[in-house]
Each structure stands twice: as structure tokens, then as C-alpha cells.
Amino acid sequence: MELLERFAAGDLDAFESLFRQYQGEVYRWVMRIVRDPAVAEDLTVEAFWRAHKAHAGFDPENNFRAWLRRIATNLALDHLRKQRLYVELPDDLAAEQKPDSAVQQQMRAVLRKAFAELPPRLRIVAQLGLVEDETYAEIAEALGISAGAVKLRMFRAVRVLRKKLQRLGVHA
Amino acid sequence: MKKSTNGGMNADEFAAIREELRDAVPPLGETGHGTELRRDLWPDMLRRLERPPVRVPWFDWALLATAGAAAIFFPALIPALLYHL
Numbered sequence: 001m002e003l004l005e006r007f008a009a010g011d012l013d014a015f016e017s018l019f020r021q022y023q024g025e026v027y028r029w030v031m032r033i034v035r036d037p038a039v040a041e042d043l044t045v046e047a048f049w050r051a052h053k054a055h056a057g058f059d060p061e062n063n064f065r066a067w068l069r070r071i072a073t074n075l076a077l078d079h080l081r082k083q084r085l086y087v088e089l090p091d092d093l094a095a096e097q098k099p100d101s102a103v104q105q106q107m108r109a110v111l112r113k114a115f116a117e118l119p120p121r122l123r124i125v126a127q128l129g130l131v132e133d134e135t136y137a138e139i140a141e142a143l144g145i146s147a148g149a150v151k152l153r154m155f156r157a158v159r160v161l162r163k164k165l166q167r168l169g170v171h172a
Numbered sequence: 173m174k175k176s177t178n179g180g181m182n183a184d185e186f187a188a189i190r191e192e193l194r195d196a197v198p199p200l201g202e203t204g205h206g207t208e209l210r211r212d213l214w215p216d217m218l219r220r221l222e223r224p225p226v227r228v229p230w231f232d233w234a235l236l237a238t239a240g241a242a243a244i245f246f247p248a249l250i251p252a253l254l255y256h257l
Contacts, residue, residue, distance in 0.1 A: 019217055027209040032200055037210065044209075045216045052221065111196035130190045132199050158189050 004060035015055070019048050022065065026072050029142070032132045033076040033124055043079060047072035066141055073124070073142040080120035114164040118157055125150055126157035 006014035026047055031040040050071050051058075058067065118126060124143070128134040129150065136147040143150070200207045242249055 016214065019214060020212075023213050024209045027213070028207050031207055035200065041209075041213060041216070045213055045220050048217055049220045107192075108196040111192055115193065115197055126193070127197075130193055131197050158186055161193070162185070162189055 002060060004058075004064055007064075008055055008058045008060050010055055015048075015052055018064065022068060023048070025065070026068060029069060030072050030076050032134075033073070033127055034079055039079060043072060043075045047075055050075075069142050070144055077120055077124055077143075080123060110168055111161075111165065114161055114168065117164065118160060122153050122157035122160060125153040126161070129154050130158070 003014050003017055007018055023044060027040050027044045030043045030047070031037065034040055034043065047068060051068055058064070115123065115126070125139060128139045128142075129136070136150045140147045140150045239253075243253075
């Protein structure tokens with residue numbers, strides 16, 4: 001019996017094999033979105049837990065990796081929604097300490113703030129596409145939307161970002 | 173983006189915002205910070221699997237049913253209830 005068939009049948013050993021095979025990949029993906037190692041670890045475990053809970057509904061002919069990534073992406077998006085109002089990007093991960101002028105440092109801080117304030121569904125696309133350089137197809141698959149919708153959201157994210165910066169008095 | 177169009181926005185503006193954003197929020201792949209898993213998460217997974225599902229106590233259901241019945245049979249109580257919430 002194939003590994004995915006055993007997983008779908010509820011075999012815990014098969015689940016463990018899949019967990020060990022994909023935990024690093026899921027963690028890296030979630031980390032790119034939430035940028036916090038502790039949160040990324042929690043969300044990775046939660047994603048696998050949800051996958052395990054839904055094992056009976058999984059078709060072994062389908063792509064397990066894509067299915068798992070979509071679960072993890074939705075969890076990360078939920079996390080962005082919850083943290084949106086009061087948390088900025090962690091400084092240690094968001095920006096290296098560069099020997100720049102105070103103006104440049106301030107500009108970066110303003111941009112980070114504006115980025116953190118983006119609506120989560122735009123921010124996740126901007127994060128993955130503009131910052132992490134993921135392809136439209138990859139982002140679309142993870143979010144369960146079309147590549148066209150990804151393009152549209154990215155364009156809107158940049159437009160919102162530009163408006164926010166202009167409102168804050170920063171030329172962009 | 174590896175393959176991108178800019179959806180009609182001026183390409184230079186789009187590229188400028190993108191560069192400034194990547195300067196303020198560096199890609200994790202480039203900084204190398206925290207992109208690799210530091211430990212095996214299987215023990216955490218096992219703990220998560222063993223955790224009993226959250227169950228609503230029977231008393232809460234009874235309270236909800238009583239409140240619902242009261243609202244149906246004595247609708248005049250609703251404003252009083254809302255006042256005390």
C-alpha cells in the first residue's frame with residue numbers, strides 16, 4: 001500500500017513519515033509569511049494536525065504537498081489577520097542593521113509599518129511575490145486562487161503601499 | 173517576481189516600490205535568518221495529537237437552552253438581559 005493511501009486510511013506511521021518528509025518545507029514556507037520562528041513552528045504543527053484530522057477526506061491521487069501547503073498558508077493568513085492591529089514585523093528578521101543615515105533608517109521603519117498595515121490578503125501576496133520572489137503560480141496554488149487574482153492583489157498591494165507612504169509624507 | 177507584469181502600473185514605480193520594500197523587509201532567503209527548522213517538531217506533533225478536543229461542558233449548553241427558551245417565552249426579558257450584559 002502506498003504511503004498516501006496508508007495516510008488516508010489513518011495509519012499513524014504513514015503520517016509520521018509524511019511529517020518528517022515535509023515538516024522542514026512547510027516550516028520554511030510559513031516562516032516566509034509570518035517571519036517569526038516560534039509562530040512558524042506552531043503553525044507547522046497545526047497544519048499537520050489539521051491534515052491528520054482531515055485524512056479520511058484526502059484523495060491519495062491528489063498532490064499531498066500542495067494540499068498541505070494550502071492548509072499551512074490559510075493558517076498563516078489567519079495569523080496575519082489576528083496580529084494585524086498591534087504587531088509590526090520583528091526587527092531582527094525584518095531588517096539587518098545597516099550603517100545608513102538616520103533618514104534611510106527612518107524610511108525603512110515607515111515602509112515596514114505601512115507594509116504591516118496592509119490588509120492581510122494583500123500582504124501575504126506582496127510578502128511572497130515582491131519580497132520572497134515566489135512565482136505567481138506557486139502563490140496561486142498555495143492560496144487556492146488564480147494566477148490572475150495573484151497579479152491583481154499584488155498590484156493593489158503596491159498601490160495601497162504607495163498611497164500609505166505618500167500619506168506619511170514619504171516619496172515612493 | 174520571477175515572471176511578472178505590473179498590471180498597468182508604471183514599471184519603474186512598481187520596481188522602485190519593490191526595491192524599497194525588499195530593502196526594508198529583506199527576503200529571508202537572502203538574510204538566512206531562521207529559514208531552516210531548528211529542531212524536530214514530531215514530539216510537538218504527538219503532544220498535539222494527544223490533546224483532547226475542546227468540549228463545551230453540558231452546563232453551558234443547558235444555560236444556552238434556558239436563555240433561548242426564556243427569550244422565546246418571555247421576550248420582554250431581552251432588553252433587561254442586554255442591559256445587564
